[in-house]
Amino acid sequence: MKLKISAVSLKFIVLIAAATSLIAIFMVIQSGGSWDYILPRRGKKIIAIVLTGTCIAYSTAIFQTLTNNRILTPSIMGLDSLYMLFQTSAVFAFGSTNLSFLNKNLNFAISILLMSGFAFLLHQFLFRKEGRNIYFLLLVGLILGTLFQSLSSFMEVLIDPNEYLILQGKMFASFNNVNTDLLMIAIAAIAIVTLYAQRFNKYLDVLALGRDHAVNLGIDYPYVVKRLLLIVMALVSISTALVGPIMFLGLLVVNLAHQVFGTHRHKVLIWGAILISVVALVGGQLIVERVFTFATTVSVIINFAGGVYFIFLLLKENKS
Amino acid sequence: MINVRNVTKRYGDTSVVNDVSLEIKLGKITSFIGPNGAGKSTLLSMMSRLAAIDEGEVVIEGKNLAQWNTKELARKLSVLKQTNQISIRLTVEDLVAYGRFPYSQGRLKAEDRKFIEEAITYMELGPFRGKYLDHLSGGQRQRAFIAMVIAQNTDYIFLDEPLNNLDMKHSVQIMRVLRRMVDDLGKTIVLVIHDINFASCYSDYIVALREGAIVSQGTTEEMIDTRVLKEIYDMTIPVETVGGQKICVYFS
Numbered sequence: 001m002k003l004k005i006s007a008v009s010l011k012f013i014v015l016i017a018a019a020t021s022l023i024a025i026f027m028v029i030q031s032g033g034s035w036d037y038i039l040p041r042r043g044k045k046i047i048a049i050v051l052t053g054t055c056i057a058y059s060t061a062i063f064q065t066l067t068n069n070r071i072l073t074p075s076i077m078g079l080d081s082l083y084m085l086f087q088t089s090a091v092f093a094f095g096s097t098n099l100s101f102l103n104k105n106l107n108f109a110i111s112i113l114l115m116s117g118f119a120f121l122l123h124q125f126l127f128r129k130e131g132r133n134i135y136f137l138l139l140v141g142l143i144l145g146t147l148f149q150s151l152s153s154f155m156e157v158l159i160d161p162n163e164y165l166i167l168q169g170k171m172f173a174s175f176n177n178v179n180t181d182l183l184m185i186a187i188a189a190i191a192i193v194t195l196y197a198q199r200f201n202k203y204l205d206v207l208a209l210g211r212d213h214a215v216n217l218g219i220d221y222p223y224v225v226k227r228l229l230l231i232v233m234a235l236v237s238i239s240t241a242l243v244g245p246i247m248f249l250g251l252l253v254v255n256l257a258h259q260v261f262g263t264h265r266h267k268v269l270i271w272g273a274i275l276i277s278v279v280a281l282v283g284g285q286l287i288v289e290r291v292f293t294f295a296t297t298v299s300v301i302i303n304f305a306g307g308v309y310f311i312f313l314l315l316k317e318n319k320s
Numbered sequence: 321m322i323n324v325r326n327v328t329k330r331y332g333d334t335s336v337v338n339d340v341s342l343e344i345k346l347g348k349i350t351s352f353i354g355p356n357g358a359g360k361s362t363l364l365s366m367m368s369r370l371a372a373i374d375e376g377e378v379v380i381e382g383k384n385l386a387q388w389n390t391k392e393l394a395r396k397l398s399v400l401k402q403t404n405q406i407s408i409r410l411t412v413e414d415l416v417a418y419g420r421f422p423y424s425q426g427r428l429k430a431e432d433r434k435f436i437e438e439a440i441t442y443m444e445l446g447p448f449r450g451k452y453l454d455h456l457s458g459g460q461r462q463r464a465f466i467a468m469v470i471a472q473n474t475d476y477i478f479l480d481e482p483l484n485n486l487d488m489k490h491s492v493q494i495m496r497v498l499r500r501m502v503d504d505l506g507k508t509i510v511l512v513i514h515d516i517n518f519a520s521c522y523s524d525y526i527v528a529l530r531e532g533a534i535v536s537q538g539t540t541e542e543m544i545d546t547r548v549l550k551e552i553y554d555m556t557i558p559v560e561t562v563g564g565q566k567i568c569v570y571f572s
Contacts, residue, residue: 068407202426208408209418212370212401217472218394218422264408 008268011260015275022282029290048178048243049285051186053253053277055239058194059232060250061257061270065208066134066228070255074236075247076138077122078145079115083240085148086114087170091163092155104179111241119233127226134225172299173246175285186242190235197231200224204266246299252306253277255313280305321346322367322476322508327376329362336362338532339376344476344510348524349502352512354552358529360512361402361480367510368399368478380476394422398469399478402512404461406453412464413449416440419471439471442497458485466494470501477501480512491515495522516557520544520566528552544568 023046031038063074075081090107122144126137156164203224206214215221236247257272284298284305322344329337337359344350352360365371367378369385378385380397388396398419406415416439420432428436440449443463453461462485469477482498483491499522501507513519519526519540526543528535528551535552536543543549544566549557557570 070407205426206418206421209406212399213404213406213418215370215390216368216394216399217418218391220390262409264410264414 008261008263012271012275015272015279019275019278019282022279022286026282026286029286044178044180044183045175045285046282047183047187048175049281050278051183051190052173052175052239052243052246053249053281054194054274055190055235056246056250057253057257057273057277058197058270059235059239060247060254061266061273062197062204062228063232063250064254065204065266066225066232067138068208068210070258071251072138073247073250074232075245076145077119077141077233077236078148079119079141079233079236080240080245080247081145081148081152082115082118083111083245084171085152086111088152088155088167091167092159095163105181108179108182108185108241112237115237115241116234119230119237123226123229123233127222134229137229169297170244172297173244174297174299175243175281176294178243182242186238189238193231193234193238197228200228200231201266203228205264208264208266244299246302248299248306249277249280249302252302252309253280256309259313321381322510323379324363324367325377325379327363327366327378328374329359329366329371330374336532337366340529340532340534341376342527342534342537344508345525346508347502347506349498349509349511349522350525350527351519351523352510352527352529353514353516353519354529354535355554357531359532360529363529364399364478364480364510364512365401368397369393370399370401391422394472394474396474397476397478398472398474400465400469400480400482402481402484404465410453411450412445412453412456412460412467413440415453415464416445416467416471419468419473422472435471435473439467442470443467444493459487459490462486463490463494466497470497475506475508477507477509478511479509481514482511483513483515483518491518498522516544516549516568516570520568540566 026046027039027042059074064070064072087107122137122141126140156167159167203214203219206217206219207224207228209217211221214224239246253273253276254269256276257269260276261268261272263269280302281298284301287301288294288296288298324340324342324344326339326341327337328335328339340359340363352364354360362371366373367385373385380388380393385393413436416436417428417432419439420428420435424432440446443466445460445464445467448456448460448464453464456464462482466479466482469479477498479498482494486494495518498509498511502509502524511519511523513523523540525537526540527537528543528548530552536548544559546557546559549555549559549568553570555570557568560567560569
């Protein structure tokens with residue numbers, strides 16, 4: 001038992017070391033000596049990365065436990081599709097040059113409002129009636145998400161190709177120009193949500209056993225599930241509004257955390273997933289900036305690496 | 321004491337359990353028997369709050385099931401369903417430790433460890449304690465789940481087909497453990513059981529259901545009787561006394 005604990009701590013030490021050294025490299029590489037200019041700018045990116053990584057890893061871990069499914073991400077609920085629909089409609093209606101669209105704070109505010117409004121409605125509608133379960137919510141989210149996507153693509157084919165290029169920048173998460181004010185708001189919001197989520201943390205391990213066992217072990221199942229879903233939706237909305245859709249990362253890091261730590265304990269899994277996502281995002285951002293010199297975005301890198309990893313997993317599982 | 325009063329469960333227009341009332345005696349083993357689709361499992365699920373009750377009520381120690389605090393109820397009543405698919409990889413010991421959650425809320429104390437050890441010994445799971453559930457046979461897994469319920473240490477224990485997947489040796493072993501828990505520790509156990517001979521040899525009371533309603537109920541002595549069984553199963557089942565136990569010969 002003693003040995004096992006130290007193995008877990010060792011993995012954590014390695015991950016923390018990897019994360020901090022990547023962050024350090026990111027901060028100082030090719031600085032050219034103008035520290036006053038570079039450090040705050042890069043620091044902001046790092047903060048955005050850590051926030052996003054935390055949101056995505058935490059929300060995906062909770063979501064996979066609620067659904068008892070390790071290949072789902074919260075994006076199945078259609079929140080990021082709604083975000084894209086809003087971005088597309090804004091460009092479609094006002095054009096990319098319009099100032100109100102370019103105002104990042106307003107965009108952030110409206111995105112957050114839309115997504116949380118949608119999440120709340122979905123939630124209310126589904127749980128108002130007894131006997132509706134979480135899979136029903138996923139189904140409705142999936143259908144609405146597809147509808148939002150179709151509407152977006154409809155508008156995308158109609159708009160000017162130049163406008164589309166600008167819109168395309170929104171389709172992938174990017175840490176390149178995050179606004180300081182928004183960062184502060186996001187930090188506050190995430191802090192509140194995660195603090196509230198703490199009281200439900202101890203239930204996560206039991207929820208992973210499935211509904212019947214959780215009820216047997218004294219969990220007020222409908223209440224806890226509702227609250228946790230709201231927490232997931234809030235985290236997803238904040239991170240999506242801050243940097244853009246990057247939900248695939250969640251699938252990747254939570255599964256990696258399962259693979260690395262081989263445990264069912266959420267405390268370890270969630271912290272592991274958060275660290276892995278920071279490593280992945282900072283590493284990805286470094287590659288984007290230094291290797292591709294901004295010719296691509298970090299989500300492309302993450303999706304590519306993640307896709308390769310999953311094919312590898314499939315092949316490996318297939319063999320054994 | 322558990323009182324079930326006029327409970328009904330409907331799926332769409334068909335009622336699976338229809339206006340059932342019964343009383344579970346303290347410190348006894350009560351078995352639910354009956355043909356497939358009689359509503360035994362559904363009734364058990366409603367009594368253990370796993371399924372919502374459409375009409376009627378279940379009263380446990382004078383308090384309506386819905387009014388119980390969920391955490392307190394989990395220290396009073398435990399339930400194990402027929403199928404136990406778990407999507408995460410757990411060792412036997414981890415699983416049994418979950419039985420202590422209503423007390424420990426995830427932080428195991430010395431007392432919790434004691435109950436876990438006892439449950440593992442009770443179910444003779446010592447050699448498998450570090451093994452993963454998906455590496456065990458169906459019977460070993462079933463025993464691990466029962467050990468979890470034992471660790472939960474509740475006054476009332478509801479088991480849906482606990483002998484599912486078990487060979488004769490382990491079936492007998494589990495029924496003996498249940499009997500001992502009732503006789504020595506004063507637990508109240510309710511079972512859904514298919515093999516009427518196990519019901520006959522180990523239970524105190526038998527409740528027979530058919531098409532969502534109670535056909536008959538009574539002591540084991542009264543219930544294991546060719547005439548009564550005919551009403552339940554539509555079969556003529558001779559009952560022989562072998563070694564002081566009533567055995568139903570239902571094979572021909």
